[in-house]
Amino acid sequence: MASTTITKFSHLQIPLEDVLNATNNFHDDNIIGRGGLGIAYKGQLQRSGKLIKIVALRLNRKQRERDLEFWTEISMLSDLKHTNLVSIIGFSDEKHEKIIVTTHAAKGSLQEHLNSPNLTWTQRLKICVGVARALNYLHYDEGRGYGVIHLNVNSSTILLDENFEAKLSGFKVSIKQSLNRMDQVVLSEPIGTRGYMDPEIEKTKGVTQKSDIYSFGVVLFEILCGRKAFVPKETNRFLAPLARNHYEKETLQGIIYPDLRNHMSPGSLKKYSEVAYSCVKQERGHRPRMVDIMYELEKALEFQLRHENFVSPFCVILVFFFHS
Known part of the structure; x- marks a missing residue:
């Protein structure tokens, strides 16, 4: 150097x-x-x-x-x-x-909390929105004049502060790219962590911003299913193909982390799973852009917050009614 x-x-x-x-x-x-x-x-x-x-x-x-x-x-x-x-x-x-x-990341990495019943669905959605905003800033920020392909998005590089706000780290293999070349393939060896790597890297011998989208999609499914992207001794070792398969068969409910099921608004789950699925599509051309993913996740969070605000007062009224 x-x-x-x-x-x-x-x-x-x-x-x-x-x-x-x-x-x-x-x-x-x-x-x-x-x-x-x-x-x-x-x-x-x-x-x-x-x-x-x-x-x-x-x-x-x-x-x-x-x-x-x-x-x-x-x-x-x-x-x-x-x-x-x-x-x-x-x-x-x-x-x-x-x-x-x-x-400092007071709460450590996201990976440590994937199967924690204490991490609520709303908190999980907020973490996803935070990471999406960070990636959108990396991929396209007008003020900077260049884009960044992160290439190491996974649940151990997403750190959490005392308020469970996401802080993306792990820039060792990141690539700077001029904004008009973000969709062009940058020649690269397969790098990153097992279970998160864009399957198109082998085929195209390189990466694009859509490689980050794939990795982020895997993280979205980790958050939804409460398990890691790669579990060596399980039959379904890799989460991405398992989640894709369940989504296509409309059996996603079967692999959602059980502690979350009763707390999700149907609207937020539908929106979230659509986004996660679109990110882990095999072909890069079928994956969305980060800015669209960010907006969709913000909507999923909005649906959830609206659901909670509707449910809470309703429960209070019922409790008051039955106790009076």
């Missing part, structure tokens, strides 16, 4: 010793997410006399192109600013360790 790049980001350097202290030497108890490219740890870092909560992403040593991934993420996070993206605090690059330190 050119020394000019390192100099450009020198103000973000954090001594490795500080990161080790912050994460209790990368203790297993501090792990909040595992992706194909590294492990994320929570911690508390001493900065300018204050103790701040952080997430430290430790890149896998085995990755051959770690250097490029490392500087790509630092460069991306320095440029990109959105309420649903993590913010960079700094990095450490010493003793064969490459660590990226970002803002």
